[in-house]
Amino acid sequence: MKVFIFSITFLFLFSCSSNLEIPDESSTLKDSDQDLISATIFQVVGDYNGNLWSREWTQFIYDSLEYNTGLLENDINEQDLQSINCSNFNSLSKTQRTMFWALFMSSVSHFESSFNPNERYYESSMKKYSEGLFQLSTSDSSYYSNCDVDNSNILDPKENIRCAISILDVQIEGSSRREPGRLFPDSYFYWSVLTRSSSKIKVQNFFKERVGELLPFCL
Template identity: 60%
Template sequence: MRILTITFLFLFLVSCSNSDSTLTTNATPDEVRETDPITGIQSFSVIGDYNGNLWKSEWTTHVYDALEDQNSALLDNEVSSYDLSLINCGNYNSFSRENKMKFWALFMASFSHYESSYNPNERYWESSLGKYSEGLFQLSTSDSNYYTFCNVDSSNILNPKENIQCAVAILDVQIDGSTRRESGRLFPNSYFYWSVLTRSSSKSKVINYFKNRVKQKLPACS
């Protein structure tokens, strides 16, 4: 009888342990939250539309860190109210610094989805340019010659952290504008760097992608 009791208790404890393990591992990647040790801001992952492809929470952290390391003007410059209305975040310009960082992470995740399908090893030969577009944001090694904080070369361009660091720098220049380009444009009227942000067919996909996720990832938007 004593042996049976001990056996029953052992089986019960094993059953409880397995149950707890199931509860832990059943959480979807989209529910994973981590806190960036540098900024103290909560990171997030994003599930894509292609068989559950994933923007990882650590990539969100890389966006936060790049914004901080570069003292990025993305956190200071105003964004076009028209473009913000397209993605249901018309109040962005009054956001706190923390929410602005979350905004840029979600926006970058939204168009990276259509650049690389969240495949950091994606490479595409641009025959008209005679070079490859590579990584999460389909960058070129020559970008290091034109953009501050772009330090990509053939050895590291597929590294998500380096790729994101350079992409933040390029996006900063896009939003900053110039004498020939309107400032604050998420979706420029003329081509700047990423065609998915200017071509009407792909731009609408980026807009819908952001809108479909903004309530969950950035409830501050309205």
């Protein structure tokens, strides 16, 4: 008799459990936690005879952001965000912020080097070269963490991008003398294309012309 009752109880419990809905793990994620746009389809076309931002470089940005998490955590000045049509950045997920920085950094690079990783320009006032996608100097390694550029690798897009992300991270972090969260600082920090009035408006327009397609969640 005890065996019979145990069998009935077991069948009842099994029947109940089989009717329970076990939520799919992916369904519990918020829409904002969508996957990154694959670097292989993150296409940014420049304004100069169709010059292209390499998809591989986008992946380098994704990878570099793993070591510069401040860019994924710190809020951005609202006025700066409005100037590039992404006023809701501060409510975006880290995944979406990662894609934001890929487009923003490619916008900077477009006006620094025209997407030319071998670009070199001698800064006579500083007596040194600005080099690569983001026109960096080998001396930057002495001032920024996760930056290890030297004469042998500064033109390597991976190293150039990693260092540039570190520099931007410091810019956004701010300091006792610099306002945090500024995409376009009021005073010069590193890239003049982000501070000089005639240049920053070009960066802003470049970003705005592409944000709807690549970052629809910004709008």
